[in-house]
Amino acid sequence: MRNLCSKRSAHASLIALATITAFIPTAAPAGATTRDSSLVEPKAAKAQLVLWQSSSDGAPAYVSSFEKAYPNIKVKVVNSATATDDAAMVSAAAAHRLPDITRSADVDTYYFASHGIFLNLSPYMKAYGYKQSQFIKGIMQLGQYNGDQYVIPRGFDEAVVAYNPNVLAMFHQPIPKEGWTWAQFSKEACAINGKKVGGKTYYGVGTNLGYTSYILYDPFMVSTGGGPMNASETKATFDSPASLKGLTELANFSRSCTSWMDNLPKNADPFDSGTAAFDIVVPDQVLTWPNSKGTAWQTVNFKVNIVNFPLLSPHPADGAGMIGFAATIDAKDPSAAAAFEMWMLSKQGEAAAAKAEGWVPLRLDLTKSDDWGAKYAFTQKTYHYTFNAPAFDSYTQYIVTPPAKLELGSNGTAATAIANAWTAVQLKKETVKQAFTAATNAINSWLATQGG
Amino acid sequence: MASAVLLRRDQRVPRRHRLSRQERRRLREGYLFISPVLLGLVIWVFGPMFLSLYYSFTSYNVLQAPKFIGLANYRELFNDPEFVHSFKITLIYAATSVPGSLVIGLLIALLLNKPGRTMRFYRTIFYIPSVIPVVAGTELWGTMLSGSKYGVVNYILMSAGLIKSPMLFFSSPNTAFWSLLILVFWGSAGASMIIWLAALQSVPKDLIEASQVDGAGVLRRFASVIVPLITPTIFFNLVLGMIGALQTFATNFVLGGDSGSPLGSLDFVNIFIYRQAFGNFEMGYASAAAWVMFAVILVLTLLVFRTSRRWVFYVGGGR
Numbered sequence: 001m002r003n004l005c006s007k008r009s010a011h012a013s014l015i016a017l018a019t020i021t022a023f024i025p026t027a028a029p030a031g032a033t034t035r036d037s038s039l040v041e042p043k044a045a046k047a048q049l050v051l052w053q054s055s056s057d058g059a060p061a062y063v064s065s066f067e068k069a070y071p072n073i074k075v076k077v078v079n080s081a082t083a084t085d086d087a088a089m090v091s092a093a094a095a096h097r098l099p100d101i102t103r104s105a106d107v108d109t110y111y112f113a114s115h116g117i118f119l120n121l122s123p124y125m126k127a128y129g130y131k132q133s134q135f136i137k138g139i140m141q142l143g144q145y146n147g148d149q150y151v152i153p154r155g156f157d158e159a160v161v162a163y164n165p166n167v168l169a170m171f172h173q174p175i176p177k178e179g180w181t182w183a184q185f186s187k188e189a190c191a192i193n194g195k196k197v198g199g200k201t202y203y204g205v206g207t208n209l210g211y212t213s214y215i216l217y218d219p220f221m222v223s224t225g226g227g228p229m230n231a232s233e234t235k236a237t238f239d240s241p242a243s244l245k246g247l248t249e250l251a252n253f254s255r256s257c258t259s260w261m262d263n264l265p266k267n268a269d270p271f272d273s274g275t276a277a278f279d280i281v282v283p284d285q286v287l288t289w290p291n292s293k294g295t296a297w298q299t300v301n302f303k304v305n306i307v308n309f310p311l312l313s314p315h316p317a318d319g320a321g322m323i324g325f326a327a328t329i330d331a332k333d334p335s336a337a338a339a340f341e342m343w344m345l346s347k348q349g350e351a352a353a354a355k356a357e358g359w360v361p362l363r364l365d366l367t368k369s370d371d372w373g374a375k376y377a378f379t380q381k382t383y384h385y386t387f388n389a390p391a392f393d394s395y396t397q398y399i400v401t402p403p404a405k406l407e408l409g410s411n412g413t414a415a416t417a418i419a420n421a422w423t424a425v426q427l428k429k430e431t432v433k434q435a436f437t438a439a440t441n442a443i444n445s446w447l448a449t450q451g452g
Numbered sequence: 453m454a455s456a457v458l459l460r461r462d463q464r465v466p467r468r469h470r471l472s473r474q475e476r477r478r479l480r481e482g483y484l485f486i487s488p489v490l491l492g493l494v495i496w497v498f499g500p501m502f503l504s505l506y507y508s509f510t511s512y513n514v515l516q517a518p519k520f521i522g523l524a525n526y527r528e529l530f531n532d533p534e535f536v537h538s539f540k541i542t543l544i545y546a547a548t549s550v551p552g553s554l555v556i557g558l559l560i561a562l563l564l565n566k567p568g569r570t571m572r573f574y575r576t577i578f579y580i581p582s583v584i585p586v587v588a589g590t591e592l593w594g595t596m597l598s599g600s601k602y603g604v605v606n607y608i609l610m611s612a613g614l615i616k617s618p619m620l621f622f623s624s625p626n627t628a629f630w631s632l633l634i635l636v637f638w639g640s641a642g643a644s645m646i647i648w649l650a651a652l653q654s655v656p657k658d659l660i661e662a663s664q665v666d667g668a669g670v671l672r673r674f675a676s677v678i679v680p681l682i683t684p685t686i687f688f689n690l691v692l693g694m695i696g697a698l699q700t701f702a703t704n705f706v707l708g709g710d711s712g713s714p715l716g717s718l719d720f721v722n723i724f725i726y727r728q729a730f731g732n733f734e735m736g737y738a739s740a741a742a743w744v745m746f747a748v749i750l751v752l753t754l755l756v757f758r759t760s761r762r763w764v765f766y767v768g769g770g771r
Binding site: 116 | 513515516600601618620623624625710711714715716727730731732733
């Protein structure tokens with residue numbers, strides 16, 4: 001009897017276990033602990049998701065991994081020009097023609113999140129048991145609005161410095177090493193800038209990365225204790241003494257140690273023609289430039305090396321950009337769309353995406369440099385540069401990002417005001433203080449009309 | 453008396469002609485044939501126009517339903533320094549580019565208004581810029597007039613020792629506007645030259661010969677015979693040129709983006725409208741700016757039409 005009971009119990013347990021297992025996704029995302037089943041389980045027994053990506057994205061490569069993990073959900077990947085065009089996205093949203101999931105960049109987070117086009121993924125993250133502390137904070141912030149997550153970053157780029165060993169050797173400057181300081185970088189760049197050899201002018205840094213890019217100027221403000229907005233995010237603070245100190249440091253460096261004053265916008269970067277020792281770039285550019293015909297580094301005839309952007313002092317800071325995926329309000333089955341988003345955060349998802357595209361994973365518990373380095377192996381060999389991926393990974397702790405509310409990466413009022421301020425400084429029409437005070441006033445007037 | 457007046461009015465009104473069945477059928481067919489154009493006009497031209505007029509009285513971001521706010525957009529526009537700046541430089545641009553293009557086109561036409569194969573060759577050469585797409589032409593001039601020493605013009609001038617440091621051209625707010633004019637004259641002179649040539653060739657030769665017999669010199673002949681006879685063409689070019697100049701967009705967008713950079717020096721009204729509509733997604737505000745510009749263009753066009761009675765002469769004595 002006891003045996004029978006135990007056999008029955010065992011059978012019942014097995015049946016119960018099998019029944020429960022049947023309702024659980026075959027591969028549960030790593031990190032999932034407690035779950036709100038209403039958010040976790042896709043509503044439809046079978047779901048078909050439509051995902052818009054840019055033609056240069058490689059979603060199909062890792063979407064198949066997702067479909068293996070979630071056999072009931074199929075993802076149709078569509079190359080869509082709309083996904084990278086804000087106006088077209090707004091039109092699609094107005095017509096309720098958005099896909100379930102769309103690619104999105106850091107610059108778009110605020111507008112689409114604040115206008116209710118993207119789904120708030122924070123409840124799903126909680127239901128799936130994810131915590132923000134599991135990921136790189138600065139990059140996750142690029143997909144946040146009002147403290148909630150709307151875009152799940154798929155990959156990101158930090159600023160790095162490319163250098164031309166030939167130019168450094170010509171001016172007897174040492175080859176930079178990982179861990180170099182901003183003071184060392186400035187000293188080397190300034191020592192070369194403006195020197196003439198054989199009728200050619202050589203520059204310390206070729207200005208390729210635009211000064212209007214927050215990836216460059218935001219870390220400078222943060223390093224001196226300032227920042228683009230006050231703590232309550234009600235007012236712009238580009239004109240605060242601390243912010244102005246950082247901006248002035250960047251302006252002074254740019255005037256004395258770069259080609260900024262000689263090469264106004266839309267000009268060729270002297271680094272590409274071999275007449276600048278350094279260039280500040282984001283690795284995405286390193287990856288994509290050689291692959292598109294006619295762009296900068298396809299034609300260089302010297303060995304390019306890459307080293308980390310020297311951390312700024314006294315507060316170390318680094319800038320970065322992000323591309324990710326958002327679930328939209330037009331998603332037919334939001335929980336299915338969210339399942340894809342959450343899978344992107346899982347160990348399997350991050351590893352698959354990193355392998356497919358060479359992106360650095362967001363998870364702090366994943367070894368980043370392996371996939372990253374493997375992806376770069378091809379371009380490193382073909383286009384003569386070396387890249388220290390592990391060192392790059394270690395910098396993620398210093399990434400700073402401006403508040404999404406300012407939309408500094410877009411073409412709105414704040415971005416235009418900052419671009420105008422830099423132009424005024426570059427053309428010596430205004431001092432840094434005058435230019436950024438005017439920009440701050442313009443931004444604050446605009447913020448007042450936005451109810452903020 | 454009243455009945456007499458009424459009677460006379462009745463007499464003036466033509467009797468309504470009763471259409472035959474065949475005439476009615478032909479009328480129906482006529483309407484049917486022009487209906488695609490009428491429908492197209494109503495749906496694609498008048499529809500959006502009047503919709504934008506309605507939006508101009510609303511706060512509308514495309515995603516939420518428009519909210520009626522009366523004249524608030526218009527009030528804000530006239531207090532918006534960005535719009536005032538855009539409006540001002542657009543007017544200055546129209547006032548400089550239109551006469552400039554007309555004069556340059558006319559001068560080229562006068563030089564080429566001669567028979568011969570060589571003239572035909574030169575006419576083709578001068579007309580080529582008109583068939584080059586605006587974006588391509590603008591990019592070309594952007595490279596030519598780049599503000600660095602790597603710009604084509606700067607490189608030539610510096611190599612020749614004519615300048616020591618590069619001229620800024622499109623990179624400086626002080627020079628971008630004038631650089632734009634060079635581009636515009638280059639692009640528009642060919643098209644207006646063709647119209648001027650047609651006008652010049654329609655000037656009766658006997659009048660020119662008569663004035664020569666009377667002892668009129670070249671300038672006198674030009675001022676007193678040719679110019680009066682080509683005033684309908686001046687009028688045509690002026691109206692079209694003015695409307696086109698006030699609607700300039702593509703060149704400025706290619707050169708200065710949606711902020712009209714550098715420092716808003718190319719921030720014409722249409723760039724402002726585009727920025728508000730597709731940068732800030734404030735469709736109501738952008739519509740209000742568009743309607744203000746429409747009103748300005750309408751008033752200026754009517755003004756030119758009104759004054760044309762005094763200075764435009766048509767062959768046969770009409771004005």
